[in-house]
Amino acid sequence: MTQSKPRVPPATPEAPLDLIIFGGVGDLSVRKLLPALYMAHVHGNLPPQTRIHALGRQDWGREAFLSFLQDKVPDFIGAKAYRADAWQGFLDRLGYVCVDATQADDFRRLGEALQSEADRVYYLATAPSLFTTICDNLGAAGLINPQSRVVLEKPLGHDLASAEAINTAVAQHFEESQIFRIDHYLGKETVQNLMVLRFGNSIFEPLWRSPHIKSVQITVAESVGVGSRAGFYDGTGAMRDMIQNHLLQLLCIVAMEPPVSLDPDAVRDEKLKVLKSLRPLTPADVARDTVRGQYTAGAVGGEKVSGYLQEENVPVGSTTETFVALRARIANWRWANVPIFLRTGKRMAERRSEIVVEFADLPFSLFNDSPRQVVNRLMIRLQPDEHIQLQMMAKEPGSGMRLRPVSLNLDLESAFTERRAEAYERLLIDVIRGRLTHFMRRDELEAAWTWVEPIIEGWSQLGDAPKPYAAGTWGPAASSALMARESSAWVEET
Incomplete structure (x- = not known):
């Protein structure tokens, strides 16, 4: 032994x-x-x-x-x-x-x-x-x-x-x-608060599973382009730069089982189980369930910006993706039949990182006067501001039973007066003190690559160029169609 x-x-x-x-x-x-x-x-x-x-x-x-x-x-x-x-x-x-x-x-x-x-x-x-x-x-x-x-x-x-x-x-x-x-997203206050939200409160755990959750969407959108990183970025692309690390780590925290303790290995063991439970994507899955995009000229924040192919140090005709949207599935009892949508991109409409948990539709609606479907969402915003919002339905003032979505908000900046350290500061202090909980273990990293690599290979086999999207938008229209097949929509489209 x-x-x-x-x-x-x-x-x-x-x-x-x-x-x-x-x-x-x-x-x-x-x-x-x-x-x-x-x-x-x-x-x-x-x-x-x-x-x-x-x-x-x-x-x-x-x-x-x-x-x-x-x-x-x-x-x-x-x-x-x-x-x-x-x-x-x-x-x-x-x-x-x-x-x-x-x-x-x-x-x-x-x-x-x-x-x-x-x-x-x-x-x-x-x-x-x-x-x-x-x-x-x-x-x-x-x-x-x-x-x-x-x-x-x-x-x-x-x-x-x-x-x-x-x-x-x-x-x-x-x-x-x-x-x-190091993954600086794991140092963000709201990401670490997600652990407390899930495992420090009794109200969510009974609902944090199929069939009570309809879908999960995780978005890390950037309004900036590649800038001075073009030489590095063109050999990397959005899948390697963002999905393989940041977004999969966020997915792990959303989907993991309760660890037996906060010991680093106990937490990372549960994250590893999520990565190993991700259903591998076949070439047919890659064609159906993934969208690659590349930004073209447009306007961001009212200013005209050039397209990716016009950026300095980007090779002529580059097919590097600056946008990825995909549907993932976790093959275990908790998440059976719950689609999980991951999306990241550059030169998008705004800088926004968020996790949206959409709860299941009601089996029957009593409120026929309401013009819209009742939707309950838990929205966890990571940047530019950090807050947690629970969207519920309430009656509009007046006669009749018309419903309107309202939100219960936890604004972390106003709820706590203590100074809140930035992600790198928090993680550097963890390194100095030898605390490993918010850092990736070797088997986590390699499990993430094991799931991501067939997607990259599938794109190569398909030979399709990334779909163009204008800078200042939310990406190619195909990413909306990806959601629509599951009767869902990205939050900004609802």
Whole structure:
């Protein structure tokens, strides 16, 4: 019988900490990571002896690096949160090391900058193609100890084989309990509140199943185009960039069974069961139940914008999808015969991320004066604002029994006066404290790729170009037809 590997000791809150960011002057670091760490610093969530080391290939000294940060980072912190004294205190924690991640000799320079007895967090804010090289070089330089942790950014691989290869290579240097595969959607307050909504309240559980739920729709819509990411995005597309990670993780939380505890593995075991219960899509299913789209010129927010093929660095005639809608089915008792619709796209009508649970129609309506079908929905908005809304029917004032939908609203910003951390800040604090619950385990990631890969292969076999949709709309008309076949509609169409 094979013995399981011992768990890595938990992080010590007061131990010295070195947080090392590979890609430390890149877009992710400037826009998200450093602002999040600044907020953690301001609110006392970093261990006292924390040093943050940004790594990059630029031949800079520390002063040149700090000057770069001063020009870039405060804009992403915002005027309300930025304080000159706090910013200076944060800068005192920062250092810069010129490191080319592909050069093993450069890692000796990194080792000289680290505290000898500190816990270490290595954040790999680089292309996934560098993950293996970085871990190999860290190991060869003796920079990994039992208290070290590594954070891997998405997308983790291009397909199942590359994801498995990265996971295997990283596992040669880090135990699974040291590996934090980050998905920032899992750090959103409303996503974590969904766990409480489901498992902390008795009123929903009896109805959270077939046949009481008619359908579920999960939308992550962006109003922006590919912008400066076109070179990366064209080789990735919406399925790999969004469905394989963000939307499937949201689906897992909606559909999972109650875990036995909040222990990380207990939660992730239940999420894995959902991924393994997803019914695989055959080529015929792919043709019928998926829609690919690509935005053309249009208007967003009253401003004219170009189409995907006119974006800088997009190859002529590219068939990369910027929109995906699909119908998924979960093959278990709870979700039998409940269609689950996933949708994501760029250059859509508005920026919106939400989960909509539509409850079943009444078997018989007493209210014939009402011009519309009675619809009960639970709507969970993730962005741009975060709130939970339960849509019910009520009688219109006046004579007769005409019904009108009304909503019970939980506005989280007004319900709680406490400051609400942004997703990256919350997840970085979890990494520092060694909490794995809101991070993907290896088998989760690989199960997601196992379900997604046949869809991508099916598109290749079909050979169809993505359907065009004008920027500023909700995607191709075929996505509405996909819903209509199940007597449903996207929320904005009802």
